[in-house]
Amino acid sequence: MQEFMLFIKTKGDHLEGLSPEEQQAHIQKIGNYIGGLMQSGKLKSAQPLDMAGAVVYGNKGTFKDGPFNESKEVIVGYFHISAENLDEAIEIAKANPIFESEEASIEIRPIKQMDGIN
Amino acid sequence: MSKGQAGISDKIDHLFRYEYGKLVSVLTKTFGASNIELAEDVVQEAMLEALKQWEYKGIPQNPVGWIYKVAKYKAVNLVNREKYKREYSSVVAQYLQSEWTVEPALNHIFTEKEIEDDQLRMIFTCCHPSISTDSQIALTLKTLCGFSIPEISKAFLSTEESINKRLVRARKTIRDSNIAFEVPMGRELGQRMVSVMETIYLLFNEGYNASSGNSFIRFELCAEAIRLAEIISQNTNIVNKSKIHALLALMSLNASRFTSRADAFGNSVDLEHQDRSKWDKSLMHRGLVYLERSMPQREVSNYHILATISAHHCTAKDFKSTDWESILSLYDNLVKIDRSSIVLLNRAIVVSKVKGAGDALAELEAIQDKTVLLSYLPYYTAKAELHFLNDQAEVARNLLKKALDLPINENYRSLIINKLKTY
Numbered sequence: 001m002q003e004f005m006l007f008i009k010t011k012g013d014h015l016e017g018l019s020p021e022e023q024q025a026h027i028q029k030i031g032n033y034i035g036g037l038m039q040s041g042k043l044k045s046a047q048p049l050d051m052a053g054a055v056v057y058g059n060k061g062t063f064k065d066g067p068f069n070e071s072k073e074v075i076v077g078y079f080h081i082s083a084e085n086l087d088e089a090i091e092i093a094k095a096n097p098i099f100e101s102e103e104a105s106i107e108i109r110p111i112k113q114m115d116g117i118n
Numbered sequence: 119m120s121k122g123q124a125g126i127s128d129k130i131d132h133l134f135r136y137e138y139g140k141l142v143s144v145l146t147k148t149f150g151a152s153n154i155e156l157a158e159d160v161v162q163e164a165m166l167e168a169l170k171q172w173e174y175k176g177i178p179q180n181p182v183g184w185i186y187k188v189a190k191y192k193a194v195n196l197v198n199r200e201k202y203k204r205e206y207s208s209v210v211a212q213y214l215q216s217e218w219t220v221e222p223a224l225n226h227i228f229t230e231k232e233i234e235d236d237q238l239r240m241i242f243t244c245c246h247p248s249i250s251t252d253s254q255i256a257l258t259l260k261t262l263c264g265f266s267i268p269e270i271s272k273a274f275l276s277t278e279e280s281i282n283k284r285l286v287r288a289r290k291t292i293r294d295s296n297i298a299f300e301v302p303m304g305r306e307l308g309q310r311m312v313s314v315m316e317t318i319y320l321l322f323n324e325g326y327n328a329s330s331g332n333s334f335i336r337f338e339l340c341a342e343a344i345r346l347a348e349i350i351s352q353n354t355n356i357v358n359k360s361k362i363h364a365l366l367a368l369m370s371l372n373a374s375r376f377t378s379r380a381d382a383f384g385n386s387v388d389l390e391h392q393d394r395s396k397w398d399k400s401l402m403h404r405g406l407v408y409l410e411r412s413m414p415q416r417e418v419s420n421y422h423i424l425a426t427i428s429a430h431h432c433t434a435k436d437f438k439s440t441d442w443e444s445i446l447s448l449y450d451n452l453v454k455i456d457r458s459s460i461v462l463l464n465r466a467i468v469v470s471k472v473k474g475a476g477d478a479l480a481e482l483e484a485i486q487d488k489t490v491l492l493s494y495l496p497y498y499t500a501k502a503e504l505h506f507l508n509d510q511a512e513v514a515r516n517l518l519k520k521a522l523d524l525p526i527n528e529n530y531r532s533l534i535i536n537k538l539k540t541y
Contacts, residue, residue: 027221035222038213045209047216077218 003044004089006079007107008098011072018101029097037081042092048077073105086110134165137182138264141189143236144227146261148193148214150207151243151292151299154261160196164189190224208299237262238353239299241346244288245314246297253288254317255324256281263342273335274324301355308358314350315365315421318343322369326376333380340373363412364421370405371428374398385529390437402432423452442471459488467500475507495524499534506541514541 018026037043051074056065068074079096083089086108093106138161145157168185178184197206197214206212213223226232244258256274259265265273271281291297302310325339344366351362378396381387409425427448434440449465462485470478482501491497498521506514518538522531 030218031222031225034219035226038219038222038226043219045212045216046218048218 001082002085002089002113003080003082003111004086005109005111006081006089006093006096007075007109008077008079008096008104009073009107010076010098010102010104011074022101026097026101029100033095033097037079037092042081042083044080044082046077046079049075051076133168133181133185135264137185138165139240139262140233140237141186142261143240144233145189145193146240146243147236147299148206148208148210148227149197150205150211151297152207153204154243154257154289154292156196156204158261160192161189164192186228190228194220194224234349234353235301235355237349238355239301241314241349242301242310243292243297243299245310245317246292246295247310247313248295248297249288249291250284251317251320253284253291255321256284257288258317258321258346259339259342260285262346265342269335272332273328273339275328307356311350311356311361315347315361318346319365319369319421321346322372326372333384337373337376340369340376344369344373358415358417360412360415360417361419361421363408364419364425367405367408367412368421368425368428370401370408371425371432374401374405374432385533389431394436397432405429405432418451418455420452420456423448423455427452440471442468446472459485459491460494463491463494463497463500466504470504470507475504478504479508493524495521495526495530498524499537502537502541511541 034043034046037046053068054065055068056063058064079092081089081092083092089108089110093108096104096106098104098106141161141164142154142157145160146154149156164185167188168181172178172181194214197211201215210223210227213219227236240262241258244261245254249257256270259270259273260267267278267281267285270276271278274281301307322340322343325336325343328336347362347366347369350356351359351366356362374397375389375392376398378392378394379387387393405425406429409429412422412425427445430441430445430448446465446468449461449468452461453465463482466478466481469481479501482504485491498517502514502517502521505511505517515538518534518541521534526534
């Protein structure tokens with residue numbers, strides 16, 4: 001078993017264009033998906049992120065900051081899961097119902113394992 | 119209005135008993151074992167809210183569902199409000215703190231299977247060996263059986279303050295020793311089952327043997343002990359059920375004789391003089407079914423033997439036709455497992471039925487002056503009876519006089535005084 005972070009990215013707020021009924025249906029689907037992961041013991045946590053926030057960038061001394069650009073691809077939430085290997089993590093990501101409603105991308109990154117301290 | 123109110127209270131009392139333990143168990147998993155009291159508070163609040171609402175709006179179609187819904191909302195609000203104030207040692211609490219996971223988590227933890235498992239976890243947590251036995255029983259009654267502190271104190275003839283102290287100590291032990299909310303696995307399960315069953319049997323005997331106190335509450339204790347054992351026996355995670363079935367058989371068979379042990383005036387009646395038509399046939403039948411279920415495994419525990427002895431008494435047509443020889447051979451097996459003075463005393467009584475009072479008295483010499491027996495009333499009365507049958511009325515009378523010095527209630531005192539007149 002290995003742990004992975006799944007970063008969900010969409011262009012802007014993916015729920016914005018949906019009618020209340022569509023939102024409801026979307027939430028229902030997400031609920032089933034997450035419930036399934038929970039039952040199989042693969043879900044550590046999952047949280048949506050607010051559409052507000054800020055970015056800092058640059059070097060120390062020449063920091064720049066500002067609101068981040070919502071129109072570009074943004075991280076809307078993350079899943080922290082455990083899976084047998086990267087292949088399984090990919091399968092889990094592909095099953096995310098977010099792909100049914102719009103174009104999205106999910107970045108799958110294994111969490112580095114610590115073997116101990118020498 | 120007041121009439122309706124009483125009706126609602128009754129209904130909610132009933133719900134309370136049946137649902138309280140389940141809800142507290144689920145919420146204890148949610149908040150972590152160190153937050154048992156928080157779980158109890160949430161359930162209590164939910165029930166109070168139900169009472170308030172229903173007084174005005176009437177009882178809803180699905181009252182259980184209603185209470186569960188309120189408890190769910192309260193739990194979610196609480197973990198989110200106190201997010202940074204409290205340590206929740208559970209993954210569930212984390213789920214309840216995220217918009218994405220809260221609904222699936224609630225659906226998941228409130229399935230029937232999860233609720234059953236949580237009740238089992240709760241039993242193992244409350245009966246953890248690092249908690250003192252007194253506190254184990256108090257905590258079990260409070261959290262799993264929905265008993266109030268006044269009810270527990272009535273059942274144990276103790277003050278509310280001292281019961282509360284036991285509860286506080288139990289919760290503190292759970293926190294301090296970081297007791298996990300789980301059913302142990304592998305070899306540890308067997309060992310922990312032994313102590314869980316001991317606590318349940320003790321709870322049963324508190325109800326069954328108490329010399330005084332409200333008999334309604336005492337029977338409730340017996341019924342709760344049986345219910346807790348059934349939670350264990352019905353759980354699919356427990357594979358070896360031989361002993362728990364034997365314990366269930368023993369408790370059911372003994373409980374079937376509960377009411378016949380006192381006459382209309384509340385005086386206790388011994389087995390010989392009990393009205394056997396008063397024995398609860400359906401409870402007895404259940405006991406016999408459990409006894410049969412306990413048999414296939416090759417294991418023999420004290421519960422198996424005691425249940426079989428109890429079954430002999432239950433199925434004997436009258437006292438005279440009791441199969442004392444079989445009972446004696448069961449006692450011979452029992453002393454191989456348990457050589458405690460009380461078992462030896464009970465065996466000696468059976469010896470007297472089979473071989474006569476003289477032999478029984480000879481057996482009793484082995485446990486002469488054991489400290490546990492010196493304050494044990496049946497020791498004096500049984501021994502006195504044996505001496506009387508052995509034509510030693512003087513010795514018998516002296517023993518009963520000694521018994522009168524014990525701290526016993528009026529009921530027993532008058533029984534002994536009556537007995538003294540017959541010797």
